[in-house]
Amino acid sequence: xxxxxxxxxxxxxxxxxxxxxxxxxxxxxxxxxxxxxxxxxxxxxxxxxxxxxxxxxxxxxxxxxxxxxxxxxxxxxxxxxxxxxxxxxxxxxxxxxxxxxxxxxxxxxxxxxxxxxxxxxxxxxxxxxxxxxxxxxxxxxxxxxxxxxxxxxxxxxxxxxxxxxxxxxxxxxxxxxxxxxxxxxxxxxxxxxxxxxxxxxxxxxxxxxxxxxxxxxxxxxxxxxxxxxxxxxxxxxxxxxxxxxxxxxxxxxxxxxxxxxxxxxxxxxxxxxxxxxxxxxxxxxxxxxxxxxxxxxxxxxxxxxxxxxxxxxxxxxxxxxxxxxxxxxxxxxxxxxxxxxxxxxxxxxxxxxxxxxxxxxxxxxxxxxxxxxxxxxxxxxxxxxxxxxxxxxxxxxxxxxxxxxxxxxxxxxxxxxxxxxxx
Amino acid sequence: xxxxxxxxxxxxxxxxxxxxxxxxxxxxxxxxxxxxxxxxxxxxxxxxxxxxxxxxxxxxxxxxxxxxxxxxxxxxxxxxxxxxxxxxxxxxxxxxxxxxxxxxxxxxxxxxxxxxxxxxxxxxxxxxxxxxxxxxxxxxxxxxxxxxxxxxxxxxxxxxxxxxxxxxxxxxxxxxxxxxxxxxxxxxxxxxxxxxxxxxxxxxxxxxxxxxxxxxxxxxxxxxxx
Numbered sequence: 001x002x003x004x005x006x007x008x009x010x011x012x013x014x015x016x017x018x019x020x021x022x023x024x025x026x027x028x029x030x031x032x033x034x035x036x037x038x039x040x041x042x043x044x045x046x047x048x049x050x051x052x053x054x055x056x057x058x059x060x061x062x063x064x065x066x067x068x069x070x071x072x073x074x075x076x077x078x079x080x081x082x083x084x085x086x087x088x089x090x091x092x093x094x095x096x097x098x099x100x101x102x103x104x105x106x107x108x109x110x111x112x113x114x115x116x117x118x119x120x121x122x123x124x125x126x127x128x129x130x131x132x133x134x135x136x137x138x139x140x141x142x143x144x145x146x147x148x149x150x151x152x153x154x155x156x157x158x159x160x161x162x163x164x165x166x167x168x169x170x171x172x173x174x175x176x177x178x179x180x181x182x183x184x185x186x187x188x189x190x191x192x193x194x195x196x197x198x199x200x201x202x203x204x205x206x207x208x209x210x211x212x213x214x215x216x217x218x219x220x221x222x223x224x225x226x227x228x229x230x231x232x233x234x235x236x237x238x239x240x241x242x243x244x245x246x247x248x249x250x251x252x253x254x255x256x257x258x259x260x261x262x263x264x265x266x267x268x269x270x271x272x273x274x275x276x277x278x279x280x281x282x283x284x285x286x287x288x289x290x291x292x293x294x295x296x297x298x299x300x301x302x303x304x305x306x307x308x309x310x311x312x313x314x315x316x317x318x319x320x321x322x323x324x325x326x327x328x329x330x331x332x333x334x335x336x337x338x339x340x341x342x343x344x345x346x347x348x349x350x351x352x353x354x355x356x357x358x359x360x361x362x363x364x365x366x367x368x369x370x371x372x373x374x375x376x377x378x379x380x381x382x383x384x385x386x387x388x389x390x391x392x393x394x395x396x397x398x399x400x401x402x403x404x405x406x407x408x409x410x411x412x413x414x415x416x417x418x419x420x421x422x423x
Numbered sequence: 424x425x426x427x428x429x430x431x432x433x434x435x436x437x438x439x440x441x442x443x444x445x446x447x448x449x450x451x452x453x454x455x456x457x458x459x460x461x462x463x464x465x466x467x468x469x470x471x472x473x474x475x476x477x478x479x480x481x482x483x484x485x486x487x488x489x490x491x492x493x494x495x496x497x498x499x500x501x502x503x504x505x506x507x508x509x510x511x512x513x514x515x516x517x518x519x520x521x522x523x524x525x526x527x528x529x530x531x532x533x534x535x536x537x538x539x540x541x542x543x544x545x546x547x548x549x550x551x552x553x554x555x556x557x558x559x560x561x562x563x564x565x566x567x568x569x570x571x572x573x574x575x576x577x578x579x580x581x582x583x584x585x586x587x588x589x590x591x592x593x594x595x596x597x598x599x600x601x602x603x604x605x606x607x608x609x610x611x612x613x614x615x616x617x618x619x620x621x622x623x624x625x626x627x628x629x630x631x632x633x634x635x636x637x638x639x640x641x642x643x644x645x646x647x648x649x
Contacts, residue, residue: 035488
């Protein structure tokens with residue numbers, strides 16, 4: 001005993017710690033969150049009499065007061081017959097009519113995908129191509145498509161949104177972001193006189209999209225409203241040729257072991273599998289054309305990172321395209337003869353992300369086969385900075401009020417995405 | 424009635440005697456009479472009889488801990504600083520207090536915590552990024568594995584994109600230990616620098632957690648786990 005050091009002596013003194021039973025079971029578990037005083041107290045244990053089956057315990061219920069020696073009675077919980085609306089509790093989840101045992105991973109407005117665009121590409125079985133397609137870029141560069149005084153009018157729109165339309169000295173992002181997007185769409189709409197087919201479009205807001213698909217034995221759903229949506233009477237023509245579509249068969253999607261592809265998605269047992277485009281049957285503008293996603297939170301921490309915003313754009317555009325394809329061609333998973341094309345623009349008022357998605361196949365359960373295509377143009381600045389108050393140093397105006405670092409290329413791409421399909 | 428008792432008690436405690444009390448002697452001059460009156464303390468016979476009334480009460484400490492959250496989350500949680508005060512409200516440890524406001528990030532000290540009970544084996548996780556933690560001297564790293572993310576104490580050379588292994592398996596040969604991995608002490612070769620040590624498997628790391636700390640592993644105690 002004298003030779004044994006501290007832990008060994010303790011181990012010899014407590015022989016059960018050395019033995020096989022209790023091996024691996026710690027005397028105190030890992031830290032559990034929540035202080036005991038803030039946790040709900042456990043109900044007191046029932047008397048031993050209740051553990052004997054078939055025995056009727058004698059309680060002091062009839063005597064109406066405590067009696068030592070008799071068992072404590074167990075009363076059924078009192079049901080007052082009505083509930084105040086303020087204190088109504090939801091019924092347990094299992095009793096909901098849409099409850100299902102299989103878990104569904106839902107992507108909604110506020111989901112920030114951990115792996116960003118890579119994860120969105122895996123979930124939608126898509127191949128990424130950097131840069132917008134040539135068809136759209138040629139529309140952007142063609143001078144016939146430009147508005148007269150285009151740069152001046154865009155600068156006016158920026159100044160209006162960032163400074164003039166509000167009475168505050170420095171308007172907040174929540175105010176100026178939707179205003180600038182609306183002004184730019186209005187500028188694009190002024191081209192109706194040149195291209196009358198632009199009149200066959202309508203802007204809709206606050207429509208709820210819901211689509212579900214199976215991706216390698218996991219059920220994934222896109223659900224939520226995505227800001228302003230441009231719908232058209234005619235569908236967008238496919239961009240990639242059949243050869244390019246066939247070439248995607250050889251493309252292998254990037255996996256990100258050890259992270260699961262459904263990370264950051266909300267796990268849900270209550271969901272509706274039926275698709276919903278957000279519009280009823282017989283709506284005069286059935287084909288989704290462009291989605292405009294805004295990131296207008298005031299604080300940088302509440303806004304999405306550009307990578308997360310692009311992932312959200314991919315998933316919502318894909319959701320719209322899939323719902324439309326299922327409406328046109330049925331629910332069976334198959335390769336589409338006529339691919340469905342949906343565009344998307346995401347912005348935080350200054351930086352724009354452009355996206356064109358072509359849905360080639362609804363067969364998403366298998367890993368191989370034809371993949372969908374997406375063209376992404378990321379981080380296009382419209383202007384570098386906007387001075388709401390002039391910068392004056394030593395009584396000289398160094399920076400005047402207005403935008404600096406204006407890039408007209410970004411608005412040309414915006415206009416091209418708007419005109420695509422109508423020109 | 425309670426008010427009457429209180430007023431009687433307060434009246435009986437006053438120093439100036441009332442008209443119904445003992446009459447002051449009128450033989451002495453006026454100035455002296457007033458002095459006498461002031462110096463005269465109320466004796467027991469002058470006090471009006473009344474029930475005892477408590478005029479002071481001990482203040483109870485209304486201390487509720489800020490640690491009320493039961494579910495784990497990676498978002499920072501608001502916390503309240505103690506300032507060295509314990510649950511009674513008095514200073515128990517001097518010299519603590521002040522400093523910048525901090526939000527607490529819930530750190531998972533039990534490294535080997537499989538996501539689901541159905542898959543008990545060793546598993547890997549990927550480090551997303553390493554950041555400063557205001558609540559401790561060490562930096563923390565957000566690691567993601569499977570469907571969950573959690574915060575752990577970051578080792579010295581940990582950076583974004585690393586893959587770390589969490590294992591509870593002790594093989595016959597010692598494991599070639601990489602920085603950031605978690606193994607039982609029995610599986611590590613003698614002489615490895617270790618930190619975040621737990622005294623029993625499943626307890627959670629309690630030792631060697633601060634920045635710059637690290638201990639050389641030597642096989643001494645029974646079945647300790649990292």
